């Protein structure tokens with residue numbers, strides 16, 4: 001089954017991932033309704049994509065937004081502020097999922113994150129492992145968002161699929177393309193130690209393709225899937241791909257013990273629910289050799305990421321040129 005001709009809702013369609021998803025769906029002949037909170041941010045969407053004004057925390061608006069939809073892609077989230085993240089990533093997810101359940105949509109595709117697993121795993125991570133998000137509000141709220149999806153889906157007998165992407169990069173990625181390129185342009189590029197720990201860059205088109213696949217795949221019913229590079233490249237592979245675009249490959253290894261000392265101080269002075277609390281764990285995590293395995297998607301869906309790092313960085317370079325960040 002395909003989505004061609006079907007009506008779908010995409011929340012977060014004015015953002016990086018949701019925008020790419022909405023464009024790809026529309027190009028495939030899907031009738032896309034984009035949830036739009038900030039109209040100025042929707043200007044890049046073509047006219048055939050319907051704009052539906054609303055906020056995911058507005059339960060009544062979400063009930064109206066899902067009307068007539070066979071699939072709801074819930075992509076919207078926020079990344080900052082403790083209260084806003086609980087309001088949007090947890091309560092907003094509840095209102096989207098409940099609206100989808102009440103309306104009898106065929107599948108809710110929920111975008112989570114590998115952040116839900118937390119940063120304390122020391123071995124490769126598969127989807128059956130527990131979510132242990134730690135103290136970072138983003139990680140905590142993404143894990144709670146997943147729990148909300150499962151609870152609401154059970155109440156309404158709603159079919160759902162949860163996708164856990166890693167570091168999504170590519171055109172329009174603020175953090176994992178523009179900011180990483182800025183960091184890697186520093187000569188030498190500073191990072192923790194020799195950069196031999198694992199990084200998790202996944203190209204945006206791969207995430208979009210998996211989201212579309214699971215919307216109709218029978219084996220995706222009530223399942224969660226990682227969406228990550230398997231095997232993982234290293235931080236050095238990833239950052240030096242960008243630094244080579246900037247014309248160098250010089251590396252500045254910051255001693256891990258120094259970073260851990262700074263992280264330890266930050267942890268002591270940080271509130272219980274904050275990024276600072278997990279800083280030492282994050283520094284250790286960035287030095288480990290871990291892969292978030294794609295075995296489940298390969299076995300159940302016959303799918304794996306298609307865009308290797310060299311190709312993804314080359315496409316990102318075109319984007320950086322197009323916005324004048326790379327000459």
Ligand SMILES: NC(=O)c1ccc[n+]([C@@H]2O[C@H](COP(=O)([O-])OP(=O)(O)OC[C@H]3O[C@@H](n4cnc5c(N)ncnc54)[C@H](OP(=O)(O)O)[C@@H]3O)[C@@H](O)[C@H]2O)c1
Pocket residue numbers: 011012013014015016017018035036037038041054055056057074075076077078088092111112113114142164165166167168169176
């Ligand atoms: N980027 C990554 O590397 C990454 C990795 C793993 C998982 N994820 C997940 O992928 C999803 C998309 O991330 P992204 O990078 O595309 O983020 P983004 O560019 O910041 O986009 C977030 C989107 O959510 C919308 N939004 C936020 N609060 C809302 C609200 N209260 N009501 C309605 N819409 C709201 C934003 O609307 P406005 O335009 O109005 O702000 C925007 O369209 C998120 O669920 C995130 O957790 C991202």
